[in-house]
Amino acid sequence: MSGPKVVRIVTREEIMAICENLFRQLDQSIATWTSEGQRMEELSDAEIASTLLRRKELGDLLTRDAFADLQKNVPDEMAFLHADLERRRQHSVEKLVQARKRRRQGQINASTLIGTLESRGVVVPAELRALASGEEVIDTDAVLAQGLAMLTPKANGLTSAQQEHAKRLMIEVPEIDAWKAVTIENPRIERIDHQIAELQSLLGAEQTAALNERLRTIETMPFDAHQQLQLDSMIIDLAATLKEMRAQRAVPAEVTPVATEERFAEARRKAILNGLAQLGYEVHEGMETAWANDGQIVAKKPSLPGYGVEIGGQARTGRIQVRTVAVTADRDTRRDKDVETLWCGDFSRLQELLAEQGDNLVIERALGVGTVPLKLSLDTRTAESLESNCRTFP
Template identity: 40%
Template structure:
């Protein structure tokens, strides 16, 4: 099949650009992983060193010319970092949730102790500390203060002058039949509310992964619920808050994903084509979880810039590779031909060994598909030579494939017609182009 051909070319430069893009995205993923894990207190120096060690090993794959391995392994590493960061975030959220649940239990226990010890002669300073715990104020040695209160419960039930209600409460808080530890007392009297646990989990996620402002409205709502004494109304408020917080955490996760996407794209644009997006890069730096308005617009803009830049680079590399390969086969390649090809969609090359004939290379190099064919440069010719020229071009095309392969480029045939299947295309060169060729021939 030696007639006109549709071919696809993938150059080594294009593959190297793809590998460089993989490494840029990995470096951005590592930077985000490192910054977030460090902020959450979930990163050790050994883990940091191991991650950068893996990055260095992947960089060395380029030097070892293992480009396919790099393209396979980098996405796996990026996905690993993403999953690992999610696990670290979940651990950090769980820690905050446990701290909030502990603080809630301590407040409830302090309030219970205050009720049980009401009217008992105790240290005013100690009672103030217990009151502060019940109100959620920061107090040192909370557990020690609660333990002291528990120690006083045994004497309360026997103390004269207490009301019947106080004596009943004291008896409920401490069973006289068997001494209890503070932990046993808590296990017997602390009531778990699944809805409150879910609420604290959602709030912890907002506080840990978003910001304080995103959690403030729900913290205020939770304080109102804690102050509500009517059970039906309290239940309705709890149900409503659970639903609102579930949606809020989903929205927060979506915003963080969009912001991370923008930051990754901005980093790539800054490496590839910063001059084309100076203003947009400045706007991207101003984006945050509190300022998401321009994010989607910038994501679309950066994605388009990256695609256009990579496409332009790949197209230029493809045109240059083909022209340099044809020059190596003896075809006349002049300066500016790659530009003319991009502008006109085709270029025609002559070869002194086959006067009156040449090769036309055309098509959109942006998508990697090209059309190549032998052409006649004059209508005044012996057409009986046309098949011979196509046969010669067949051998030259195979040599072109081999030559490009030695440079790491791949030129494959997608469609080809047989010799003589269609008449040889005639391409009449313009006068200026013809004069240039004649002068070059005379100099030769």
């Protein structure tokens, strides 16, 4: 394809800026992954060390100018860290939900045990009363096992080993039929448990303490329409808070400053014009400015009188149109195809010259030789050229 082309140029300066930007994003991803994972107690030192080693290996790609590998592997690493953190967060949330369920079941079991102990005139331990009231205790199972053991007289024939086994497994022992306390399942409370657990995974236990207290207060209310209304209200409040927290944690895409975009555009124009100059095209002072102002220029080659190469398009986008044009209407049109073919060789050489400098020039779209008639450049100052200038090639 040697006819009109749409090409994209990315200079070495721009490639370096892209890579540096990717590393900034990667370092932020690693910092978030590390801090969040450690706060949730879901991350080991060995895992952190492994991630930092991968970061160093990715950094080595930049020193070797392995830009293509870098631009593929760094986003892959960020995607992995994001997915891994979400997996760890879900695991943390599930653990927190299960802990909340165990604590609620423990509270019900503690209330059952207290009733049995009091009916027998046994002094109820303070830890058991605290558990029954919904307070946080260090080891729920140990507190329940203590109360369970107080209902098991030695005369029953249970050995110390058997009693210890009962403490570990929390199994039913003789004379305690009431131990089979049934938890009343409430889908609203289960949903709130998940919401609070997710917030705790994002913010920490201290920031969710007030929410736990609010839920405990609601749970002490009679099981009626008012309690359900309070639970619904809490679900709505938690959903709004979670939505806000997720939005705050979303990483916004970096926007390239206008000044930087213009610097990149200038570098692209310079790269193209310098390359054409090395290929023998006439490149004069002011052509870069004319390109920026007018949107296109024509570079002529003394060895091909009557013809030139038109470069057009906004360099700020990186996409440029290039095509062979005629600069005079008084020419042998039978040469047009030959000139387009010669430009094919020049274009390939231009790609090589730019590549040697670390720039990348790729064809995004191209037409074949002779597919469309050569455009007559504005240099002829004819009405025909003015009309053709308003059209881009199909």
